[in-house]
Amino acid sequence: MVKAKENKKVKRKDRILDVAEALFAKHGFDGVSMRMVAEGAEVDLALASYHFGSKRGLFDAILLRRAEVLNQTRLEALEKCKAEAGPAGPTVEAIIDAYLKPMLAHGYEEDEGWRHYFELVAQVNNSPEWGGQLMTKYFDPLVRKFMEALKKALPDAEPESLYWCYHFLSGALTLTFAHTGRIDQLSDGAVKSEDMVGAYKRMVPFITAGFLELCSKK
Amino acid sequence: MVKAKENKKVKRKDRILDVAEALFAKHGFDGVSMRMVAEGAEVDLALASYHFGSKRGLFDAILLRRAEVLNQTRLEALEKCKAEAGPAGPTVEAIIDAYLKPMLAHGYEEDEGWRHYFELVAQVNNSPEWGGQLMTKYFDPLVRKFMEALKKALPDAEPESLYWCYHFLSGALTLTFAHTGRIDQLSDGAVKSEDMVGAYKRMVPFITAGFLELCSKK
DNA sequence: CACTTTTTTCAATGAACGTTGAATTTTTAC
DNA sequence: GTAAAAATTCAACGTTCATTGAAAAAAGTG
Numbered sequence: 001m002v003k004a005k006e007n008k009k010v011k012r013k014d015r016i017l018d019v020a021e022a023l024f025a026k027h028g029f030d031g032v033s034m035r036m037v038a039e040g041a042e043v044d045l046a047l048a049s050y051h052f053g054s055k056r057g058l059f060d061a062i063l064l065r066r067a068e069v070l071n072q073t074r075l076e077a078l079e080k081c082k083a084e085a086g087p088a089g090p091t092v093e094a095i096i097d098a099y100l101k102p103m104l105a106h107g108y109e110e111d112e113g114w115r116h117y118f119e120l121v122a123q124v125n126n127s128p129e130w131g132g133q134l135m136t137k138y139f140d141p142l143v144r145k146f147m148e149a150l151k152k153a154l155p156d157a158e159p160e161s162l163y164w165c166y167h168f169l170s171g172a173l174t175l176t177f178a179h180t181g182r183i184d185q186l187s188d189g190a191v192k193s194e195d196m197v198g199a200y201k202r203m204v205p206f207i208t209a210g211f212l213e214l215c216s217k218k
Numbered sequence: 219m220v221k222a223k224e225n226k227k228v229k230r231k232d233r234i235l236d237v238a239e240a241l242f243a244k245h246g247f248d249g250v251s252m253r254m255v256a257e258g259a260e261v262d263l264a265l266a267s268y269h270f271g272s273k274r275g276l277f278d279a280i281l282l283r284r285a286e287v288l289n290q291t292r293l294e295a296l297e298k299c300k301a302e303a304g305p306a307g308p309t310v311e312a313i314i315d316a317y318l319k320p321m322l323a324h325g326y327e328e329d330e331g332w333r334h335y336f337e338l339v340a341q342v343n344n345s346p347e348w349g350g351q352l353m354t355k356y357f358d359p360l361v362r363k364f365m366e367a368l369k370k371a372l373p374d375a376e377p378e379s380l381y382w383c384y385h386f387l388s389g390a391l392t393l394t395f396a397h398t399g400r401i402d403q404l405s406d407g408a409v410k411s412e413d414m415v416g417a418y419k420r421m422v423p424f425i426t427a428g429f430l431e432l433c434s435k436k
Numbered sequence: 437c438a439c440t441t442t443t444t445t446c447a448a449t450g451a452a453c454g455t456t457g458a459a460t461t462t463t464t465a466c
Numbered sequence: 467g468t469a470a471a472a473a474t475t476c477a478a479c480g481t482t483c484a485t486t487g488a489a490a491a492a493a494g495t496g
Binding site: 025026027028029030031119122123125126127128129130131132133135136140143144147159160161163164165166167168169170171172173174175176178179180181182183184185186187190191193198199202203205206207208209210211212213214 | 391396398
């Protein structure tokens with residue numbers, strides 16, 4: 001009977017989540033109407049309100065769904081690089097890599113859902129209205145674990161500098177995954193917004209160098 | 219008669235721009251209604267449409283107003299650091315500094331208008347819908363001048379790496395000026411989102427180190 | 437002052453908005 | 467198979483939306 005479950009066609013509730021995720025990513029919370037969601041998911045207008053209570057409830061459900069998965073994967077990556085390191089703990093580069101690499105997992109290249117989700121996170125992260133509250137709610141417990149590891153790897157760091165460095169990392173990361181097409185235009189097509197592997201390979205050394213420059217003893 | 223002009227109270231058109239700038243920065247384009255703008259500026263609902271044609275026209279006018287000023291100031295900073303450098307051209311650090319420092323000019327600390335503007339730019343920059351198009355429109359001519367200077371300062375750089383480095387800079391910069399309050403919460407109040415001087419002092423070496431790491435000959 | 441132009445107000449338009457209570461269909465559980 | 471529960475549809479609610487044409491007021495010009 002397992003087979004039957006797998007073959008079951010995608011439920012309406014998930015269709016709503018997927019469609020709304022794509023729409024919110026593109027147009028932001030206020031740029032999307034429940035009617036757009038309903039049409040895209042080919043369900044009745046009232047159904048999304050029934051399942052998620054309200055438009056805002058739908059929005060939160062979207063943020064939560066993949067945050068749980070990403071946080072778990074990042075946590076495993078952090079534990080793994082801790083286990084592989086000596087008693088002094090992992091290097092800055094290994095920690096940064098553990099933070100970034102999971103974003104390319106989960107079949108990122110094939111599953112457009114993750115691409116939409118990261119585009120959405122980019123907007124949320126940069127919103128003066130919701131950025132502080134929502135990013136804290138969905139990501140801070142895990143981020144604090146990474147900050148502790150970084151603190152151990154950079155014992156001479158000023159705390160303020162460490163937090164600013166993370167902030168720079170966060171901004172660079174979310175914009176890179178926002179897929180705005182700007183870098184394509186600036187480079188006259190030489191660089192593709194979609195090339196997350198190329199971006200990842202460069203982001204790790206870029207960010208690592210920044211941390212080391214600011215947070216190592218002179 | 220100059221005195222009379224200076225003393226003239228702020229015109230309605232400018233009040234609309236200032237109020238809408240603050241509202242768009244906080245809530246995004248679709249999160250703001252013309253009625254909110256009219257109420258905030260204490261003018262009739264129809265007046266903003268009269269002066270700017272449409273809601274979108276108002277939005278563009280807001281983006282353009284300070285972009286012109288910022289681009290000019292950044293250009294002067296670039297020319298200045300070129301003039302002070304030898305024939306080999308300015309260093310990476312000097313170029314990055316010329317790009318960042320102008321954001322703190324224009325009485326940033328006193329004039330909340332600039333703060334709102336940068337919050338708005340952060341949202342636009344990270345919008346998959348508008349980021350590519352609008353940032354290109356308002357900033358690319360100037361950014362290309364900076365890219366040329368960087369290319370000269372980093373002759374061994376792969377072009378793709380140079381563009382990605384700029385992208386990381388752009389993301390870190392806009393999030394930092396987005397004032398979301400996230401870093402305050404993450405650091406339990408040890409770091410203030412509003413401390414742009416502290417952020418600026420750290421961003422220059424952080425970004426410079428990243429450029430040098432990725433774009434210098436090994 | 438008389439005039440022209442610009443700015444501002446007023447009133448109204450049709451369309452789109454999120455949400456909800458009741459009715460209906462489908463699924464679940466025994 | 468039948469009753470209970472969950473999912474889905476239908477129709478409508480009152481509100482808010484951006485824009486506009488015409489009227490009125492203000493400012494500019496000779």
